[in-house]
Amino acid sequence: MTQAPTMNTPSSLYDRIAQNFAAQGLMATLGATLEAVEVGEVQIALPYSPKVSQQQGFVHAGAITSIVDSACGYAALTQLPPDKDVVSAEFKINLLRPAIGERFVAVGRVQNAGRTLIVCTGEVRAYTAHSDAYKVVALMQATMVGVAR
Amino acid sequence: MTQAPTMNTPSSLYDRIAQNFAAQGLMATLGATLEAVEVGEVQIALPYSPKVSQQQGFVHAGAITSIVDSACGYAALTQLPPDKDVVSAEFKINLLRPAIGERFVAVGRVQNAGRTLIVCTGEVRAYTAHSDAYKVVALMQATMVGVAR
Amino acid sequence: MTQAPTMNTPSSLYDRIAQNFAAQGLMATLGATLEAVEVGEVQIALPYSPKVSQQQGFVHAGAITSIVDSACGYAALTQLPPDKDVVSAEFKINLLRPAIGERFVAVGRVQNAGRTLIVCTGEVRAYTAHSDAYKVVALMQATMVGVAR
Amino acid sequence: MTQAPTMNTPSSLYDRIAQNFAAQGLMATLGATLEAVEVGEVQIALPYSPKVSQQQGFVHAGAITSIVDSACGYAALTQLPPDKDVVSAEFKINLLRPAIGERFVAVGRVQNAGRTLIVCTGEVRAYTAHSDAYKVVALMQATMVGVAR
Numbered sequence A, B, C, D: 001m002t003q004a005p006t007m008n009t010p011s012s013l014y015d016r017i018a019q020n021f022a023a024q025g026l027m028a029t030l031g032a033t034l035e036a037v038e039v040g041e042v043q044i045a046l047p048y049s050p051k052v053s054q055q056q057g058f059v060h061a062g063a064i065t066s067i068v069d070s071a072c073g074y075a076a077l078t079q080l081p082p083d084k085d086v087v088s089a090e091f092k093i094n095l096l097r098p099a100i101g102e103r104f105v106a107v108g109r110v111q112n113a114g115r116t117l118i119v120c121t122g123e124v125r126a127y128t129a130h131s132d133a134y135k136v137v138a139l140m141q142a143t144m145v146g147v148a149r
Helices: A010-022 A025-030 A061-077 B010-022 B025-030 B061-077 C010-022 C025-030 C061-077 D010-022 D025-030 D061-077
Strands: A033-038 A041-047 A084-095 A103-113 A117-127 A134-148 B033-038 B041-047 B084-095 B103-113 B117-127 B134-148 C033-038 C041-047 C084-095 C103-113 C117-127 C134-148 D033-038 D041-047 D084-095 D103-113 D117-127 D134-148
Touching: A010 A033, A010 A061, A025 A061, A025 B025, A041 A061, A061 A084, A061 A103, A061 A117, A061 A134, A061 B061, A061 B084, A084 B061, A084 D134, A103 A134, A103 D134, A134 D084, A134 D103, A134 D134, B010 B033, B010 B061, B025 B061, B041 B061, B061 B084, B061 B103, B061 B117, B061 B134, B084 C134, B103 B134, B103 C134, B134 C084, B134 C103, B134 C134, C010 C033, C010 C061, C025 C061, C025 D025, C041 C061, C061 C084, C061 C103, C061 C117, C061 C134, C061 D061, C061 D084, C084 D061, C103 C134, D010 D033, D010 D061, D025 D061, D041 D061, D061 D084, D061 D103, D061 D117, D061 D134, D103 D134
Parallel strands: none
Antiparallel strands: A033 A041, A041 A103, A084 A134, A084 B084, A103 A117, A117 A134, B033 B041, B041 B103, B084 B134, B103 B117, B117 B134, C033 C041, C041 C103, C084 C134, C084 D084, C103 C117, C117 C134, D033 D041, D041 D103, D084 D134, D103 D117, D117 D134
């Protein structure tokens, strides 16, 4: 007889975030995928495509922001009970260099989880093909709020 | 005998911004359109659609940010000579309430144009059908940088 | 028989803010004074003095930030009941130009008061002697939180 | 025969930052001291005193911001040639918890040094007496600009 997984095991945590992620129409529209989920850290990937570009052909700051905002929000969600959802109260992003690359990975991390506000930091890494080396193209500092589901 | 329009007449200014806007793949992907161009102020509209949603069905903070970032960038571009383009150095956005509505209009305005940095503020207005009343759903403060085209 | 003034008359509102302001050691240390209190807007003044300078002799960004942070906080406090106090959750400031002048006035304004978060904008104006003209040297966007007194 | 220290040796770097720090009237007014200087990282300390307090007796967000803004600025300055000075273009700070402690240390670090803009992150650590343990009370993300001295 197998036992059902308890809540907050890694797999149920991943499933909870993945289910929420799948409901974000924008992530599918951009072509973003959920890459990794740990307690306090979530990664979201975005392949380059002309549909997310700005006028010079690089990835638009809005697309970069979208994936790292979601990564920060989901990092916050990993630290909330299953009956909670999360929304962004505010964030700030510095675009360090043009978002040039074949693939981008946004990493969101919880820095402090207070009673009402969860402060996260995020970065977006740009990868070229055939290499694990990356350049950080953006840094985010964000405030998330837990809300009833 | 008619005279050719000189640069920086309203029409040539609109054309310059519209041409740049048309090259932003992300704006078409989101369904955003260029609404108004004046020296120092640009408006971009976004109709609601599930493809720009977050998990609760409202518009994703990333989509809201994308249109107001572009509106701020183009507001800055209206104050630069035609051989210049503009990129976002950084911005901060406060999401004041859930982005619920049928249509959203981002307004970007130049607050101060220095030699290298142009500081803009932006807001995003949510409209329901059949009414001119709106609610401000987001406030942005942004730094743009002029670059060679 | 005279009646005691009810809470939230302009005078009691001013008194409440002034009493709180007087308890901020930093404001006295900088030489800042409470200038004006209305529901949703507060002004704080700072005369130039070498004791608030940065290395070039202009006013330090930290002093500019201190007065506009307090102005935003008190603007938020004017919209909270008397048993509440307010703390800053986060803010962002753009320094538009060197803070050169003889007197500076920070203006904080409430933009949106939600259930837990109050979003404010602020600006700092630089005045020279013998003139009402001013230059805006800084713009702030801030999130305040109401707390029990 | 002894050799004069060349520029950019650790000692001359420290001296350059210390000389600039000594010219910031605000740092002396707050009671802040320069603690550590490395290429790309600077630390500034602030003892608790009622003169830097907010209304509840904790350290005012403005004082916390002042030391971490200076720490970020000096971190940027360590990566600029000696004929340059640095000013803050903008910063954003999250106040994670009340600034309670006996001593605070602001750490500023360069994250990316571009041609015109230097992006830094900072944190402020709160210490109580007789312990090396600390709590991070604030996180900053800042943009500095090099200017002619």
